[in-house]
């Protein structure tokens with residue numbers, strides 16, 4: 255008999271970052287409960303977090319996990335088991351050959367916000383430090399890169415200024431483009447608690463859909479897709495007209511208002527009402543609640559970020575906080591929510607093509623020199639790396655020849671699936687490092703490297719409020735003892751050390767990757783933050799064992815900072831926050847006669863991403879059993895559609911088949927489809943006849959020019975009843 259064990263760790267799903275206690279017996283996870291000590295959730299878990307243990311049973315593991323390295327000798331063939339040594343030798347040989355023959359920019363790494371900070375750091379150093387390419391990007395590009403760009407443009411650094419405790423201190427919560435009730439359930443419980451404790455708290459929700467979050471609002475603004483910038487600029491127009499701006503705050507702590515003031519002159523209530531599709535009284539009330547509240551906290555997420563104007567939407571909202579002084583005080587500030595469990599950690603280590611460790615910029619020569627010195631390499635390359643969409647386009651064009659994909663499923667999650675799949679087919683060599691064997695991307699990999707996952711690995715993650723938590727192993731990895739899954743950071747380090755030799759790095763030099771443990775990787779990351787806005791030199795793994803900590807926490811500090819910019823000083827050259835004058839631009843692909851519906855995509859409460867984990871659990875289908883296209887009943891009646899009819903949903907890129915469902919959550923001429931189901935459930939084809947599926951057969955690869963985040967929230971589609979046999 256084994257004695258039961260409890261291990262404190264962190265939920266691997268969303269960016270709320272709830273603490274969990276894993277219960278195990280022997281090498282089997284037997285239960286999970288919320289960690290009452292964790293400041294994100296104080297013991298609560300949502301439907302996904304509370305069923306984590308059921309996704310790690312022996313039976314589920316056998317059905318879903320990648321348990322040893324596999325290699326395909328031919329594309330399309332069944333992969334065969336190989337040893338780790340053979341697999342990594344093959345990977346090293348192929349990558350070294352491509353680099354020698356075509357240069358370092360002929361390879362690309364596409365990683366994930368599901369990786370731990372240590373994993374992320376090792377991959378970033380491997381690409382930018384050893385190989386000498388900035389072609390490393392992450393699926394976090396799809397969820398929060400507009401928030402990064404928005405913070406940097408206005409506040410000078412990618413540092414969310416508020417914390418969860420501000421939810422209980424705010425007098426107005428302004429929630430824009432976020433269905434927190436589904437996507438961040440425990441955070442939403444805290445919002446409900448705040449409302450219960452303070453009935454005077456006003457909740458304003460801005461969204462294109464009447465979501466469960468909108469149902470909780472005192473005021474709901476159901477705007478037309480993509481019109482957020484017009485709304486926010488119109489609110490500023492009204493604030494100026496009504497005298498609701500904070501002139502003293504602006505004079506002391508901001509710059510650049512004149513250009514913005516000129517820009518919003520034309521954003522009159524009439525213009526806003528016409529563009530956004532809301533009533534002028536609603537606009538006035540939202541503006542009053544924002545500006546006249548003692549403390550206004552904005553919460554925002556994919557609805558702003560996943561847009562061809564994602565950065566403009568972020569900066570337009572932050573403008574409102576700066577114009578009213580609603581920042582740097584309890585209960586106030588612009589607070590972006592991260593989708594994935596470690597999107598924030600990825601930002602910290604510079605795990606995007608345009609960033610470097612410690613919130614440094616690739617475009618800054620001094621920053622490149624600092625990182626090169628820290629890593630002990632001659633230089634970090636200057637040439638910008640390919641971001642997610644660009645990387646797969648480059649692979650489809652034959653420019654990137656070898657791809658390493660870690661812990662993500664681009665063959666389902668990236669927009670414009672036809673191009674993505676062409677990229678995976680055309681690339682000479684595709685490595686997939688994954689815990690799960692069941693993803694669509696696994697079908698395209700030449701080499702499949704099994705990775706450990708939640709409950710089996712050690713490291714750290716950072717949640718939406720800048721809080722770093724430990725992730726701990728409760729059990730050993732499954733699979734053959736000497737050939738089973740390995741930790742992501744360790745796979746990257748083993749490959750990097752082999753590549754050092756293969757690329758002819760002087761053998762006398764010590765390895766650039768001298769890491770025996772994840773803690774040793776984290777210690778180097780910690781040093782890279784010294785003196786930066788996210789300085790964590792005052793933290794240690796030992797302290798994080800005791801309690802999660804927020805950054806910044808420089809050496810000597812007793813604790814991290816709950817709130818930023820309380821002194822009104824911003825990390826810009828002048829110390830002032832910057833207003834950004836960004837005009838409203840419509841969605842990239844407006845509705846038209848041939849494609850008369852605006853399609854938006856989103857999450858369900860009980861599913862996560864492509865369902866690799868949540869899809870293994872029957873009870874999580876109790877909320878929503880199958881994918882369906884949500885359409886307004888009047889639109890259904892006009893098209894003679896009945897509930898459950900199968901429809902072809904077609905965009906300029908592809909077409910899929912799904913049942914239709916009446917919903918008054920969506921407006922007229924708008925439809926909604928959940929993002930979780932892939933091609934095995936939502937089958938279809940590209941506009942050139944290739945078999946495809948999932949909602950991303952339809953979505954557009956057009957991205958925001960600043961953040962390079964694609965417009966996953968909008969595509970123009972037509973909906974036609976399928977011919978029934």
Ligand code: SF4
Nearest residue numbers: 265267268272300303
């Ligand atoms: Fe996990 Fe997010 Fe649910 Fe918390 S809210 S238990 S982090 S999925």
